[in-house]
Structures are given as structure tokens and as C-alpha cells.
Amino acid sequence: MRETFVATTTALLQEDPRTAVVLADISADAFAGAARRHPDRVINVGIREQLMAGVAGGLALTGMRPYVHSYAPFVVDRAYEQLKLDLGHQDAGAVLVSIGASYDASSEGYTHQSPGDVALLDTLEGWAVHVPGHPDEVPALLRAAAHHDDRVYVRLSTQHNRHAYPGTDLKVIRRGPAGGAVVLAVGPMLDPVLDAGLDVTVAYTNTPRPLDVNRLRELVTEEIVVVEPYLSGTSSRVVAAALSAVPHRELHLGVGRTEQRRYGSPFDHARWHGLDPAGLRTSIGAFLNR
Numbered sequence: 001m002r003e004t005f006v007a008t009t010t011a012l013l014q015e016d017p018r019t020a021v022v023l024a025d026i027s028a029d030a031f032a033g034a035a036r037r038h039p040d041r042v043i044n045v046g047i048r049e050q051l052m053a054g055v056a057g058g059l060a061l062t063g064m065r066p067y068v069h070s071y072a073p074f075v076v077d078r079a080y081e082q083l084k085l086d087l088g089h090q091d092a093g094a095v096l097v098s099i100g101a102s103y104d105a106s107s108e109g110y111t112h113q114s115p116g117d118v119a120l121l122d123t124l125e126g127w128a129v130h131v132p133g134h135p136d137e138v139p140a141l142l143r144a145a146a147h148h149d150d151r152v153y154v155r156l157s158t159q160h161n162r163h164a165y166p167g168t169d170l171k172v173i174r175r176g177p178a179g180g181a182v183v184l185a186v187g188p189m190l191d192p193v194l195d196a197g198l199d200v201t202v203a204y205t206n207t208p209r210p211l212d213v214n215r216l217r218e219l220v221t222e223e224i225v226v227v228e229p230y231l232s233g234t235s236s237r238v239v240a241a242a243l244s245a246v247p248h249r250e251l252h253l254g255v256g257r258t259e260q261r262r263y264g265s266p267f268d269h270a271r272w273h274g275l276d277p278a279g280l281r282t283s284i285g286a287f288l289n290r
Helices: 002-015 032-037 049-061 072-077 080-089 117-121 135-145 187-195 213-219 236-242 266-272 277-288
Strands: 019-023 042-044 065-071 095-099 127-130 151-155 171-174 182-186 201-205 223-231 249-255
Touching: 002 019, 002 032, 002 065, 002 095, 002 135, 019 049, 032 042, 049 065, 049 072, 049 080, 065 072, 072 080, 072 095, 072 117, 095 135, 117 127, 117 151, 117 223, 135 151, 171 187, 182 187, 187 201, 187 223, 187 277, 201 213, 213 236, 223 236, 223 277, 236 249, 249 277, 266 277
Parallel strands: 019 042, 019 065, 065 095, 095 151, 127 151, 182 201, 182 223, 223 249
Antiparallel strands: 171 201
């Protein structure tokens, strides 16, 4: 996904004079060629993530379309106040593109992990959130963001599904029994849900904000399970509001709030948080069997 982001954004720099890229050292080498060709529109502020967001706000106010890139904890957690003020308060738009996700960089320790990034952005107004589940879903999301001035967050990950499902609508990937439970998988959580082997309807989205609530209402009749690759319960408010007129039960699965004070691989972290196929089978099975 990271390579796809670099290639797509480099092409946008060539095609659209509004496009700018703002970096804080991360991926600077990957954009070195683009920086030589467009030195006024590829800006590396050094290890100053708050400044990176502030520069993006300034560029946006001049009519530019900035793409702001770093690890998720640096571009969202660390720069939260600048996202709130320099973008949100000024009603300026930018495209934040993160890597690292919740625990992709597990070997780097907790400083490089951000399970709460989407929950943080949910406290601010007007953010669209894309969580692609495959590299082939990334270019269209980035290109669509170039044609407007809204605030967009694209959350990239090294974890991805076997197949791409382009588009931002909510899709049914596998049908279960009529009137049965629906499991909504967000981004790279689709394959673990499918591999859990449960007899349920499996739906997929790479755009949890704004969530395709009309399609969700069509699908859910009694039970809904949401599986997200970030903080557990992040979408509970959105789902509850969407289904307020439908008597139903909800289960929200994601990264737990208890910090895992150990390193391990991304797969280890998924297992510790119950987001591997076996863990999902246990949690969802217990919920459906009451």
C-alpha cells in the first residue's frame, strides 16, 4: 500500500499543479525524485509533525491540495491539536495518509502504534476515513480526494486481504442464512473474518466514515458484528445511530484498550487482541450463541 501511495501521489504531482506533498522525514527517500522535479510542492519539514500539519493548513488556504504523510501516531496522535485548529477550525482541507496502522510496526514499540487514530478523528468535524483492505483499492481513493477540498484520512497498512474490492460502498462478500447475523469487516479485517468459517453474512467496507448506513439498514435484521482494525468500539456510535429503528444486538471487535507491553509480530498482536481467525471465531460464536 505504501508503494502504491508513493506512485499515485507522484503521478498526481505531475498531473495536477494543485497537489502538494508534506513530509516529516518519513518516506522522504521515496519522494526524492518527485522533490527534484517539484521542489516547491514536495516539502519535508524534518521531524516536526505538528509543523507538517500546520504547513498543510497554510497550503490549503492558498488553494493547494496537500497530501500529508507519516506514521499514524505521528500524523494523527502527535499532531491532533494542529488537525483540530489549522485544518478543522480554519475549515481547510487536506489528505492525511498514514502507515503503521495499529501495530504494523510492532518491532518499533508502542511509539509507532496508533489503535486510537480513527477514534481521535471522530471527535473532529467533517473527516472522511478510508481503510483500504488491498493495495489495488488505494489509487482510486487518493485520486478521488484530489478533486475536492474536504478533510480525508487514508489509513494504509502492511496487512491486506487476498482480493481487492474497489469502491466506497458497503459490499456483501458472502451470504449467510436469511435473517441471520451480519458481520461487517473493515479494511484488512475481511480475510480474518472469512477465514473464521462462520455461517453468517459477511459485508465489507473500506470507508467507515461516512459509513454506508443505507446499505447497512438493508442487511441487518437482528444481529450485527463490526470488526475493525483499530480501537474496539470505534464505530459503535455510528452503527447504533444507523440502526436505531431496528431492534438488534451489536458486538464490536477491534484492538483492545489494554496495552500489550511486548513486541512480537503484527500477527502476534492480532492474536493477542483476538483479531486472528481463531479469536474471531471464538468471540463471534459466543455472541451468536448467547
